[in-house]
Amino acid sequence: MMANRPAYPSDLTDGQWEILQPLIPPAKHGGRPRKADMRAVVDSIFYLLRTGCQWDALPKTYPPKSTVHEYYSDWRKDGALQTMHDALRDKVRRKAGRNPQPRKRGLLRGYDAGKKVSGRKRHIMVDTMGLLLDVCITGADWRDRKASIFLFHGAGERCTELKTIFADRGYNGDLPCLLAKSFTGAVLTIVPRHPGHNTFVVLPKRWIVERTFAWIVRCRRLAKDLEYTAAPRGWFNWR
DSSP: OOTTSOOOTTSOOHHHHHHHGGGSOOOOTTSOOOOSOHHHHHHHHHHHHHHOOOGGGSOTTSOOHHHHHHHHHHHHHTTHHHHHHHHHHHHHHHHTTOOSSOSEEOOOBOOOGGGOOOSEEEEEEEBTTOOEEEEEEEETTOOHHHHHHHHHHHHHHHOOOOOEEEEOGGGOSHHHHHHHHHHHOOEEEEOOOOTTOOSOOOOTTHHHHHHHHHHHTTSHHHHSOOOSSOOSTTEEOOO
16 A cells, blocks of 8 residues: 555555556556556556446546556456456465366346346356356346357356356256357256245355345446446347
């Protein structure tokens, strides 16, 4: 933590920065020397995520919003954020005594268009610890089966040891099973509801992804869809 600026709850601790610092992409070759404090840039991004504030509302004790936004945009486009996330997830799994490459995956789920939800729809894949493995963002009118091709394809690029994928009934059918096997090599297993229950009941595996959604919406920036555009990979609005 820099001594000349106040600390915010979203700021990295020294221990967290020690882990994340080696994952920060190096400065580009041939350009001007990097002058921005990378820890302050990362803290600025976490502050924005935690509070849900506008870019213009970043505290003046952080680097200029243009600097922070430039790094954030570059890291999102070149895959650096994904690489950092994957590396940190692997560290968490190793610390928990797990294989860095998950062999089972938690529930896949998005909000059903039948619920008349407007806007975008998140389709997520998590491991059995609830850590994100892949995210696909589509229009709210997309059915889960339709989005599964992009979700499974993205997962197959990064996860090579999957054996089983648990999903809800939105992913039932021959096509999702074929896509899961083709892209990830895993068997798709549907977790049905308990017959006779019309109220909420905690189901094996399905609760894991619900908990991950709960973790996500703790960040105000992610609780509501406030962005004009979404990340290039995984954003589809075809019919």
